[in-house]
Amino acid sequence: MSATTYRARVPALLSAFTLLLLATPFVGLAVVTHWRSFGFAEGDGGAIAVSLGYSMLALVLIIALGTPLAWWLARYSIRGKWLIDSLLLLALLTPPLAMGLLLASMYGPYGPAGSMLEHAGLVLTNSAPAFVMAQFYAALPYYVIAARAAFEGVPRELEQIALTLGHSPWRSFVHVSLPLARLGLAAAIALAWVRALGEFGVVLIVAYYPQGIPVKLWVNLQNIGLDAVYPLLWVFFLVAMPLPLILGLSARRRHLI
Amino acid sequence: MRIDYAIRHPITLEAQFEVEGFTVLLGASGEGKSLLLRAIAGLVAARGEPFGGMAAQDRAVGYLPQGYALFPHLNAWQNVAFALKGPQRRDQAMSLLERVHMADFAERFPATLSGGQQQRVALARALARKPQLLLLDEPTSALDPVTRDDVIAELITEVHDFGIPALAVSHDPHLAAVADRLVLMHGRRIIQIGTSETVYGNPTSGAAARLLGYRNVHRGYVEGTTSAPRLAWPDGGVSFPIDDQAVIGTYVDWMIDPAAICLIDAHDALPNAIPASVEVRHVDRRITQLGLRCGQGRLWVAIPDGMQVPKSPAVHLPPRAIRCWAHDPSRHPSETPLLPGEKLPIR
Numbered sequence: 001m002s003a004t005t006y007r008a009r010v011p012a013l014l015s016a017f018t019l020l021l022l023a024t025p026f027v028g029l030a031v032v033t034h035w036r037s038f039g040f041a042e043g044d045g046g047a048i049a050v051s052l053g054y055s056m057l058a059l060v061l062i063i064a065l066g067t068p069l070a071w072w073l074a075r076y077s078i079r080g081k082w083l084i085d086s087l088l089l090l091a092l093l094t095p096p097l098a099m100g101l102l103l104a105s106m107y108g109p110y111g112p113a114g115s116m117l118e119h120a121g122l123v124l125t126n127s128a129p130a131f132v133m134a135q136f137y138a139a140l141p142y143y144v145i146a147a148r149a150a151f152e153g154v155p156r157e158l159e160q161i162a163l164t165l166g167h168s169p170w171r172s173f174v175h176v177s178l179p180l181a182r183l184g185l186a187a188a189i190a191l192a193w194v195r196a197l198g199e200f201g202v203v204l205i206v207a208y209y210p211q212g213i214p215v216k217l218w219v220n221l222q223n224i225g226l227d228a229v230y231p232l233l234w235v236f237f238l239v240a241m242p243l244p245l246i247l248g249l250s251a252r253r254r255h256l257i
Numbered sequence: 258m259r260i261d262y263a264i265r266h267p268i269t270l271e272a273q274f275e276v277e278g279f280t281v282l283l284g285a286s287g288e289g290k291s292l293l294l295r296a297i298a299g300l301v302a303a304r305g306e307p308f309g310g311m312a313a314q315d316r317a318v319g320y321l322p323q324g325y326a327l328f329p330h331l332n333a334w335q336n337v338a339f340a341l342k343g344p345q346r347r348d349q350a351m352s353l354l355e356r357v358h359m360a361d362f363a364e365r366f367p368a369t370l371s372g373g374q375q376q377r378v379a380l381a382r383a384l385a386r387k388p389q390l391l392l393l394d395e396p397t398s399a400l401d402p403v404t405r406d407d408v409i410a411e412l413i414t415e416v417h418d419f420g421i422p423a424l425a426v427s428h429d430p431h432l433a434a435v436a437d438r439l440v441l442m443h444g445r446r447i448i449q450i451g452t453s454e455t456v457y458g459n460p461t462s463g464a465a466a467r468l469l470g471y472r473n474v475h476r477g478y479v480e481g482t483t484s485a486p487r488l489a490w491p492d493g494g495v496s497f498p499i500d501d502q503a504v505i506g507t508y509v510d511w512m513i514d515p516a517a518i519c520l521i522d523a524h525d526a527l528p529n530a531i532p533a534s535v536e537v538r539h540v541d542r543r544i545t546q547l548g549l550r551c552g553q554g555r556l557w558v559a560i561p562d563g564m565q566v567p568k569s570p571a572v573h574l575p576p577r578a579i580r581c582w583a584h585d586p587s588r589h590p591s592e593t594p595l596l597p598g599e600k601l602p603i604r
Contacts, residue, residue, distance in 0.1 A: 157326050160300050163313040164320040165340035165386055175339070179330045 033230040041228040044235070047216035052239055054128060054212065055197045058135035062143050062192050070147035070188075071177070075156070091141035096201025099137060103206050107133065124206070131207035135196035138203075143192035150184020151177060186251035190244030197240050258390055258422050262305030264289070264296050270445050276390065278437030279416050282426045283468050288442050290426035294320065294392045297424075307390070319383025319391045319421070324399050325375045327367035333378045334363040340385040353381040357415055372399040373408040380412070384419055391416065391423035397432050409435060430470030441465050462582045463510020472546075472557040474512045476584060479503040488579065492554030497529045500576040508584040515546055515559040517578035522567035530571040531556075 073084065094102070107114040107124040114124055124130045154177050162172035178185070200214040208215060213236045220228035258277075264270040270289040274282075284290045296303035298320040299313030308316040327336050338350035354360045357377040367375055376396065383391060393412075400408050413435055416423045425432060433439055439456045441449040443464040449456055460466040466474045480496065481487035486503060488511060489496040503509050523532050533549035533556065547558045549572060556572060 155326070157322055158328060160313070161320065161322065161326045161328075162339070163300070164298050164316070164318060165382065166314050167339075168314055176328065180328075 029230060029233065032226075033234070034227055037227070038231055040231050040235075041216075041220050041224055043211065044216060044220075044232050047211050047213050047232070048235055048239060050131070050210045051197055051212040051214075051236075054131045054210075055135055055193065058132045058139065058196045059189070059193055061132065061136055062140050062196070063189065066140055066143045066192075067147060067185075070144045071151050071173070073144070073148045074151035088141050088145060091137070092145070096138060096199065097205065100134065100202040100205025103134065103137060103202065107206070126207055126209040128210060131203060131210060131212065134202040134206045135199050138199040138201075139192040139195035142195050143188050146188030146191055147181075147185055150181040150188060153184060154180040182251045186247040190247050193243050194240060197236075258307060260297065260305070260307075260424070262293060262296055262303050264292060264301065264303040266302065268292065268445065272442070272447055274440045274447055274450055275438070276422045276424045279413050279423050279425065279435070280438040280440060281433045281436035282424060282440045282442055283428065283430070283433045284426070284442035285428055285468065289445055290428075290442060291323070291394050294394050294424070294426055297390070298392055317387065317389040319380075319386050319388035321376070321379045321383055321391070321393045321396065323395045325367075325379035327370075327375055327379055327382070329367055332364050332366050333359060333370070336367070336378055337381045337385050340382060350381075350385065353385055354378070356384075356418070357381045358411075371404075372401060373404055373411075376400070376408065376412065377415075380415060384421070388421060391421050393423060393425035395427050395429070396425050397427060397429045405431065428468075430468070433469065441468050443468065463512065463584065466510070466512050466582075471512055472515055473518075474510060475554060477509050477511050477581075479505050479507050479509055479581070481505065488581070490551075490554060492552060493531060493556075494552035494554075495531050497531070497574050497579075498576045499579045499581065503581040504583070509581040510584050511579055511581045513556075513574055513579050515557040517575055518556060518558045519573040519575065520547070520558050520560055520564070520566070521571050521573055523569040523571035524567075525571075527571075527573060530573050532569070532571045535566060535570060 073081070091099075104125070105111050107117065107130070109115065109118060109123075109125055117124060122129055124133055158180065159172050159176050162176045163169065167175065197212075198214060200218070203212060203215055204218070211219060213232060217229050217232055217236075220232060259273070259275050261273045262271070268289050270293060272282075272293055274280075282290055282293070292301060295301040296305070297308065297316075298318050299308065299311060299316045300320075308318070327333075328339065331339065334347060334350045334354060337353050338346040341349050351360060351363060354363055357380055359374060359377050359381065362370060362374060362378070367378070370378065376399070380391075396412060397405055397409060409432060425436075427433065434453055434457065436453050439449075439451060439453050440447055441456065441464075443462075449461050449465045456465070457469055460469055460471065463474050463476070475490060475492060478489045478491070479486055479499075480489050481498075483505060486499050486505060487496045488499045488503075488509070490511075499511075521527060521530060523530060531551050533551045535547055536550045536555065537548035539546045539548060539557075543562070545560050545562070547560060547566065549556050549558055549570065551572070558572060560566070
């Protein structure tokens with residue numbers, strides 16, 4: 001083997017080893033699943049509907065509120081920006097269980113925000129809004145950080161050129177910033193989606209009900225055993241995968257928008 | 258069109274001049290030329306006319322930044338159509354591309370076009386805006402030196418065809434040489450304005466001559482007597498007689514045409530001969546110039562075809578060929594050659 005071939009094979013072998021490590025649990029899942037008695041526990045269908053529906057809603061809210069923040073952070077230099085960076089990091093660092101407790105103490109029935117909102121008819125404990133809120137808090141910082149990096153990669157000059165060609169700042173954002181940041185934004189959306197859909201800790205504290213897939217996996221494990229976990233996990237992969245996969249593929253084409 | 262702009266931040270800059278036909282604002286890097294263009298385009302806070310106080314999107318300017326800034330996610334016709342509205346935008350974009358001879362490249366993306374082709378697409382895109390003024394930032398900087406002159410010629414023809422006044426900022430004397438009107442900027446001020454012929458024929462200062470690409474522009478000090486003035490050249494470590502009516506005891510910028518310098522043999526021991534050594538030989542088509550080291554300074558000398566360079570070369574500077582300009586240290590303090598009272602290192 002020549003030195004060049006050898007050098008080219010080393011990264012390939014290392015990559016193969018890493019991929020093997022990554023694949024091991026899923027190979028294990030395929031092996032341990034009882035395919036002959038593959039069946040679902042009661043309430044699994046509802047958990048899938050809850051997870052998909054509310055995660056989608058949470059994702060819409062995250063994109064709607066997170067995108068302007070990400071763009072603003074990418075484009076404007078303001079004093080005390082480190083404070084905003086620290087806040088984002090704080091939200092990322094907080095262990096999910098702790099975040100759930102913090103949300104419960106703030107938005108729970110005895111929390112300052114929670115009691116006020118309850119008077120207005122919005123219950124943020126063990127309710128659909130609570131479920132969406134939990135996912136929102138769990139995934140928002142990931143989305144903002146990734147989307148900010150995506151916008152920072154767009155040459156500012158191109159946005160300014162759009163202005164000199166008679167476009168308003170909003171049209172410049174839609175027709176230049178968004179398409180040029182599309183790869184990073186697609187990654188940010190995919191990241192927010194998997195974080196929201198897979199969130200367990202925060203949801204467990206503030207929205208045990210309505211049960212989404214992660215909580216239902218826990219319930220199935222407690223009440224029935226491992227055999228009731230694997231089928232739901234397979235469905236989880238099946239429903240969670242298409243959105244990030246399609247986003248990744250379509251963003252690599254020239255025209256997304 | 259009269260430009261009258263004042264910028265306060267990030268640098269202080271004021272500029273007033275007329276733009277007629279293809280006007281080039283020539284200045285060294287760091288003078289704030291690009292900043293001025295961006296101010297006129299409304300991308301930098303500034304006061305002035307035309308377009309004063311208007312938002313960037315409301316200013317009828319066609320702005321071509323350095324590198325042209327074509328949208329990488331759009332092909333050539335989509336780039337041009339970016340400034341257009343309505344169902345006819347594709348046809349209008351195609352007709353603009355035809356005018357700049359780029360219709361055959363309409364479906365190509367910017368990354369697959371050469372510098373000159375990108376410039377023409379950017380020009381068509383800027384013209385689609387129906388501008389009253391074209392702003393070109395260093396239009397020759399991204400061009401291949403081999404095709405540059407042709408691209409410049411085409412650019413100027415197109416600008417003339419469209420009949421829109423154009424202001425190009427550049428540090429490239431090649432571009433300045435083909436301008437209808439030339440504005441020289443130095444020390445963040447306008448130092449000379451005129452047609453290319455008048456400005457090139459009569460630069461009014463050493464700074465202007467340097468900007469225009471003249472070789473052999475140096476600083477010196479006038480000494481001697483009014484009847485026999487001599488020019489001390491600190492970099493060369495020599496002094497030599499001059500005819501120019503420079504004031505004794507003043508700092509000057511001086512210049513001599515490379516073709517006017519006589520290359521001689523140091524052994525001939527002519528008075529006022531300056532010993533030199535050959536540093537570089539520059540052959541440009543039929544003209545050969547030698548870069549000669551004289552002390553710490555360098556003189557360029559044009560030599561006739563086939564001339565043998567003496568083994569111990571020296572140069573003689575004919576007094577009549579030396580041109581001096583008073584050097585104004587109050588205007589450009591950083592360029593004062595020596596501190597007051599400092600001794601000139603003359604042999």
